[in-house]
Amino acid sequence: xxxxxxxxxxxxxxxxxxxxxxxxxxxxxxxxxxxxxxxxxxxxxxxxxxxxxxxxxxxxxxxxxxxxxxxxxxxxxxxxxxxxxxxxxxxxxxxxxxxxxxxxxxxxxxxxxxxxxxxxxxxxxxxxxxxxxxxxxxxxxxxxxxxxxxxxxxxxxxxxxxxxxxxxxxxxxxxxxxxxxxxxxxxxxxxxxx
Amino acid sequence: xxxxxxxxxxxxxxxxxxxxxxxxxxxxxxxxxxxxxxxxxxxxxxxxxxxxxxxxxxxxxxxxxxxxxxxxxxxxxxxxxxxxxxxxxxxxxxxxxxxxxxxxxxxxxxxxxxxxxxxxxxxxxxxxxxxxxxxxxxxxxxxxxxxxxxxxxxxxxxxxxxxxxxxxxxxxxxxxxxxxxxxxxxxxxxxxxxxxxxxxxxxxxxxxxxxxxxxxxxxxxxxxxxxxxxxxxxxxxxxxxxx
Numbered sequence: 001x002x003x004x005x006x007x008x009x010x011x012x013x014x015x016x017x018x019x020x021x022x023x024x025x026x027x028x029x030x031x032x033x034x035x036x037x038x039x040x041x042x043x044x045x046x047x048x049x050x051x052x053x054x055x056x057x058x059x060x061x062x063x064x065x066x067x068x069x070x071x072x073x074x075x076x077x078x079x080x081x082x083x084x085x086x087x088x089x090x091x092x093x094x095x096x097x098x099x100x101x102x103x104x105x106x107x108x109x110x111x112x113x114x115x116x117x118x119x120x121x122x123x124x125x126x127x128x129x130x131x132x133x134x135x136x137x138x139x140x141x142x143x144x145x146x147x148x149x150x151x152x153x154x155x156x157x158x159x160x161x162x163x164x165x166x167x168x169x170x171x172x173x174x175x176x177x178x179x180x181x182x183x184x185x186x187x188x189x190x191x192x193x194x
Numbered sequence: 195x196x197x198x199x200x201x202x203x204x205x206x207x208x209x210x211x212x213x214x215x216x217x218x219x220x221x222x223x224x225x226x227x228x229x230x231x232x233x234x235x236x237x238x239x240x241x242x243x244x245x246x247x248x249x250x251x252x253x254x255x256x257x258x259x260x261x262x263x264x265x266x267x268x269x270x271x272x273x274x275x276x277x278x279x280x281x282x283x284x285x286x287x288x289x290x291x292x293x294x295x296x297x298x299x300x301x302x303x304x305x306x307x308x309x310x311x312x313x314x315x316x317x318x319x320x321x322x323x324x325x326x327x328x329x330x331x332x333x334x335x336x337x338x339x340x341x342x343x344x345x346x347x348x349x350x351x352x353x354x355x356x357x358x359x360x361x362x363x364x365x366x367x368x369x370x371x372x373x374x375x376x377x378x379x380x381x382x383x384x385x386x387x388x389x390x391x392x393x394x395x396x397x398x399x400x401x402x403x404x405x406x407x408x409x410x411x412x413x414x415x416x417x418x419x420x421x422x423x424x425x426x427x428x429x430x431x432x433x434x435x436x437x
Contacts, residue, residue, distance in 0.1 A: 003278045003417045004208055007391045009368040009382055010217075011353065014299040018291025018317045018353060022248065046222040053303070059241055059361045069240035071360075085242035106236050110197055124237045124361055131219030133210035133385050135364065137229070156230055183223045191225055192232035194201070194362045 008134035013053050015128065016089060027058065027086040027100035032079055034063030034101030039140070039167060039177045042094045043127065046184030050094025054129035056181075058086035058098065065104025065118075074107070102142055108152040120151035127181055136191045140179050141166045157190050164189045197425035200234035201362040202278060204419070208391040216381035218342050234362060241361035244287045246321060254320035256290075256332040264314035266295025266333035268409040271369070271397070274326045275356060278420030282326025288416075289319045289355040290330060297336030297350075306338050331409065337376055349376035349383060358418040369414045370396045 011019075028034065043051040061067045061084060066076040068084050084103075088096045103123070107116035120141055127136040141148055143166055148154055154162055164187065167179035182189050212224035232238070257264055271290075275283045293299045293316060296308040300316055314333065322328045337350050351368040358364065370377055377383055377396070386392045403411030 001202070001278045001420055002280050003276065003420075004205055004391060004394075005202075005278060005419045006365060006367055006417045007386045007388075007395055008209055008366060009351075009353075009385075009395070010219075011355075011366050012368075012382075013303055014291065014301040015353065017299060017301055017315070018289045018319075018355065021289070021317070021319070022244070046226070049222075051223070057364075059237070061237075067236065067240040069243055069360075072236060072240050083242060083244075085244065108235050109233060119235065119237070122237070126361075126364060128366060129223060131217070131221075131223035133212060133214055133217065133220060133382070135366065136212075136225065137232070153232060153235070156232070184226050188225055188227060191227075191229040193203075193229040194232055194234065194238055 010130060010133050011055065011128045013130040015055060019055060019087065020089070022087050023089060024086045025088045025098040027060070027082070027084065027098065029081050032062070032082045032101055034103075035175070036099065037102055037142075037175050037177055038097065038099045039179055040095065040097045040170075041179040041181060043090050043096070043129065043181045044094060044183065048185070051090055051129050051183065052092045052094055054090040054094070054096075054127060056088050056090075056096055057126040057128070058100070059124040060084045060100065060122075061103040061106050063101050063104050065106045067106065105147060117150070117152060118147065119153065120145055120147035122151075122153070127183075136183070137194055138181065138189055138191050139165055143167055143169050143177070161190050198234055198236065198239055199425050200422045201239065201360060201419040202422055205388075207388040208386065210385040214381065214385040217385060238362045239360050241359065241363065242357060244357060245285055248287060249319060249321050253318050254328075254330050256314070256316065256318045256330065259315055260313040262313040264294065264311050264333050266311075266336075268331065269334050270329065270331055270403050270405065270409050270411040271352065271414060272327065272329040272400075272403050272411065273413050273415040275322045275328065275358070275416045275418065276326050277418055282322070282324075283358055283418060284322055284324050284326055286322050286359070287319060287357050288322065288328050289317070290332075290352055291317045292332065292335040292352040293338055295333050295336050297338030308336070308338065329403075334371070337374070342381060347376050347379070349374045349380040354416070356416055356418065363418040365416065365418055367416075368395060371412065372396055372399055
């Protein structure tokens, strides 16, 4: 190693000028296979106030559990129309909404038997806002998925905080999920250090 | 599945803390608990591949997006994107945004009493070439006041967003200009403890890319996290977070 990674700086309040071109609130067009989900949520600050100047970036596998990336060498099909990338800004009341498909399970760390344990279906998320000097990294998991119980990353999180990483079903609306991001305080979302 | 080759963690002190009281907006937005250490998995060592189909080749010249030319000092901002071993990162997307020469953003929430420039939007993007190089033509952004504290002013800066090869390498930063007298007073610039790391956010005047009688060149190299040299050992399932 001869160099050091460049220092982060905040996106500031005016990021939409540069980032809006790649806003993608529908990650999966009509031809993409998989169970459709719509995710609604809010970013809230330490006072419970909405964050109206936030942006969320999403990275996910397709419904087969395959990432559209050269280092995913699993023998599983890719879908040309599915990049797995999303980017959504919050509105004036801190709300965000996006549609996608539930990803399949991707390999996690190699277990003692020499085989990779599969991770539970999840979205990998970056949160960027004014006031955050660098991004926050989190994950969103799906409710009522039996594989959550054996997920390696969820197991790193104390049980009382795990629910902050799992979206909630909206009663009476199939495929509709709710997931809030709380930046600070009692119900603070779990964030990860990469 | 082969073992995962993780990306390196940031060196201590070289990245901003989440809470930095001189930057007032961090007070209510910084998490109160330390982040949980996450061993990299396939999800983190992959990331969006945003290639040429996401790119408009003309978007790297911010001075030619309108019928007339923007006001201000025309400049060339260029450099290389590489990893910590100095290996170039090719075909990676860089997005930039900035204020105009009067220090005003084309944004509804910017209330600074300075004129907008009908010939300047202040956004651009490009892909690095096969040697990791990028180049933008733009105008030097103005300094501007903000409400962080009494009589607070931001040093002139350009925002940059870079993807790199993986989710783990994502970077959003700001580039500053050499000799700007506001730099020592800018709480965002000064949020990082390591002085050398901080100072690498200041671009360098560059004669090699300066075009005589046309535009000064500023060089700004971008380094993204490098790769660990050995694959991750099998983490035990009971390995608890370093909180």
